[in-house]
Amino acid sequence: MSSRRLNSPRTTGTYVRRALVIGYLFLLVIWPLSLVVLHTFDGGLENMRAALSDPNVVIALQMTVYVAAWAVVLNTVFGIGISLLLVRVEFPGRRLLSVLVDLPLSVSPVVVGLALLLAYGSTEGLFGPALKDAGLQVAYAPPGMILATAFISLPLVVREIVPVLQEIGTDQELAAQSLGAGGWQTFWRITLPSIRWAVVYGVVLSLARALGEFGAVKIISGNLIGKTQTATLVVEQKYQDFEQGAAYATSFLLALIAVAAIVVVAILRPSHSTDQENP
Template sequence: MASQTAATVRRVGVRATVRTVVLVYLTLLLVFPLALVLFKTFENGVAPVIDSLTTASTQHAIQITVVVAFWAVVANTIFGVTAALLLVRHTFHGKRTLNALIDLPLAVSPVVVGLSLVLVYGRLTGVGRALAGIGINVIFSIPGMVMATIFVSIPLVVRAVAPVLEEIGDDQEQAAATLGAGPVQTFRRITLPSIRGALAYGVVLALARSLGEYGAVAVVSGRLVGRTQTLTLLVQERYQNFDQQTAYASAFLLVLTAVIALLVSRLLRPKELKS
């Protein structure tokens, strides 16, 4: 009995220690730094924050960020649904390879992503020159930034949609087809409504990733202030030019976006992914 009490005491001690270590770790690593960004942003009140977020350069950066993220998310949504349908509903040679390829972008350094695009589509390459000839500049311009953003967020929609597609099966799709519905009609009327939640979840994740991308965009954009500068690039550039107010205000805007995306994605997360 006494030894059991001792064991219980020891267990409670271990539990309290682990809990304390975890909380201190998370506070020092996560909570405190983010709280301090909040504090630094509003250190001098709300007015300077609004001022620095409404300057022409910040507004332009916000605009570029939204435009780039929008196109990247549109492209990855179309790709993601197509790829998920292929992986779940069809058999073909090289399926395992395709499955692995889709996750590859998450393992590639953002700088390598940028470098890889510059090497193919840069102004000194054959492809880059040919595209410039027909008036499309890829690198140091929006198309390249969209491509870089697509690259880093490729898996998000696929991996959100595929498990749900698998879960719902294809009974209803089969029934619709038997009743004479074409593939497009079947997709619009049957498949799309049943994956809506998962799709929205994937889109939110892709959007958050796209709005926040830094490294890959830093390489392909050439960091042209006032032209190809996104919000993340603005944070870095303003901070290094000693304009802390704008740096923190923009960072705060990005934190806010991330937190909203996180909360929305929690609400949208398909049940089978809620471990």
């Protein structure tokens, strides 16, 4: 009896904390997303058909996938490179670089879009006129949208890879080099397989973030309907034009892709092993 009495307050406290966490997540995430789903299919598949039959929505979805795909490619390549630089190389200013990597998480996306516009605008931008003379338009075009999206989502890749690199250490890499392996051989055969799941998960998070980017893309793209408008911008336009059905359907598609990607990775990622194990 005494042991039960001693354990019961702790058990009750655990249940209360769990209930608070679940309630918080329900009110913040589950309930709002469920309302989007309910409104999307409120009239059956009519909202989805109307959205997918609208050429502006289709073009915006294609543009979203195009921009997100290129942003993910850039973030994967440079994210791995920056992570290796932060963990494996000692150099002055390394801590400053680490702080700069986290900067996109603290700066408003609208500020990012404005900064890119000031840097690459064809008239007011610092590099814009030179790029325009060279036949390359960055602002109000896909290149600027890709840069803005990559900037916003870069930390998600780096912060997934850095802890794994720190944990696996350099023993295997040094052993490979002592046996005559070159830098690229060591990277492809030792380092990359050891961090593969960190890279995959970072890429998925980056993709989910890229699909939902709004503020920075709206500024740098100019929100040109049928040209540089992405899915998130279509949602805003349709909702303001009182075409809520199309807005709900487009929002549902974006959320579905992002959630599906995260769920698939969570299922495929082995729970019994870690990234440190040899492939």
